[in-house]
Amino acid sequence: MTAPRNVVPAGTTVGTTLPELTSCPECGATAEITRRDVLESTDGPIEHVGVRCVRKHVFLMPTFLLDRLVQSQP
Ligand SMILES: [Zn+2]
Numbered sequence: 001m002t003a004p005r006n007v008v009p010a011g012t013t014v015g016t017t018l019p020e021l022t023s024c025p026e027c028g029a030t031a032e033i034t035r036r037d038v039l040e041s042t043d044g045p046i047e048h049v050g051v052r053c054v055r056k057h058v059f060l061m062p063t064f065l066l067d068r069l070v071q072s073q074p
Pocket residue numbers: 024025026027028029053054055056057
């Protein structure tokens with residue numbers, strides 16, 4: 001059985017073409033959002049973002065966690 005995929009194909013422009021910046025959850029340095037994917041969960045699809053900071057830390061996490069991190073910055 002094949003599950004339907006909601007992942008946006010590479011190269012597709014969605015919303016903005018500008019790189020989005022945030023803060024690294026690990027070290028607080030400037031980090032770039034490198035990708036956005038919708039992953040299925042038991043509660044339904046959840047949008048995740050890939051984050052890579054200037055110190056090469058790489059994360060994949062739900063966007064709601066990212067929003068909370070951004071709001072927690074001074
Ligand atoms: Zn970092």
